[in-house]
Amino acid sequence: MRNTVRVMKMANPGSISWRQHILHQLKHRNKRERHGFEALIQANSRLFDSASSMKAKNIQLTIEAEKLREENMILQVKVETG
Numbered sequence: 001m002r003n004t005v006r007v008m009k010m011a012n013p014g015s016i017s018w019r020q021h022i023l024h025q026l027k028h029r030n031k032r033e034r035h036g037f038e039a040l041i042q043a044n045s046r047l048f049d050s051a052s053s054m055k056a057k058n059i060q061l062t063i064e065a066e067k068l069r070e071e072n073m074i075l076q077v078k079v080e081t082g
Helices: 003-009 018-081
Strands: none
Touching: none
């Protein structure tokens, strides 16, 4: 009810339009509510990037480890057959 009265008062000639008033209120609410989550979202983005990087590195290391195992097995066979 109070907001309705405020909007009606804002509709008086010479004042800002009710649309501008509502837009201002929405921008203010967005700024106020977003502020608390910005650091969390940034941290989440950094963690996501880090996790993606680590997954890629893990794949590279897995491939390299498999190649080394194969090379080791070939060398062991050569030593045994001599």
